[in-house]
Amino acid sequence: MGRKVIIATKNKGKAKEFEALFSKFNLEVLTLLDIENAPDVEETGATFEENAVLKAEAISRFTRSIVVADDSGLVVDALDGRPGIYSARYAGEEKNDEANINKLLSELKDVQQEERTARFYCALAVAIPEEETLVVAGKCEGLIMNERRGTNGFGYDPVFYVPSLEQTMAELSSEQKNSISHRANALKNLQPLIERIFAKR
Ligand SMILES: O=P(O)(O)OP(=O)(O)OP(=O)(O)OC[C@H]1O[C@@H](n2cnc3c(O)ncnc32)[C@H](O)[C@@H]1O
Ligand SMILES: [Mg+2]
Structure with missing residues (x-):
């Protein structure tokens, strides 16, 4: 089929998850890792939704295709919602997962287990x-650990504990993560619209 969707991300971890999550839709899936000269879109919005729209619309204008963009992050209650929309650049503009986790653990070092709720x-x-442009959202509830556990996934996964599975996101297989993650839940909300979106293409 000639139906194609472009995922407006340069994050390899996200790209891999989207390829798996979209595999059931019978669409050709490309990401910005496959497309040359795609513009860097500044994330100047005040919310995840605004940033997702900025990224999707800019890349759709550039490619003249249907584009899905993800803006995501970690919201920690004890930190009044930080790092939130700044999750990728929490420890600095250069985007370093390792440094971001170090900063998060140090900000939470005096916070007791039951207060370490996050999503x-x-x-x-x-x-x-x-x-x-259409917008949907999804979330996934958990707790922030005191130390890293597991090596799968990306970003904050090694310190994000999923109570129902008694494992961190980084200990889950990709299939497990893709059945419970915020990204999977957002896509579930998009699913009823997918056939209509691609019907005319
Ligand atoms: O903007 P793009 O190119 O998509 O890539 P990005 O990494 O900058 O993505 P965001 O602006 O949406 O920032 C999301 C950050 O939130 C964190 N994050 C999002 N989803 C995550 C997940 O499933 N597991 C762990 N961390 C996640 C991680 O630090 C990401 O870099
Ligand atoms: Mg980004």
């Missing part, structure tokens, strides 16, 4: 040429 949040925007 991953994901806003997905779908920009469709000549149509209005």
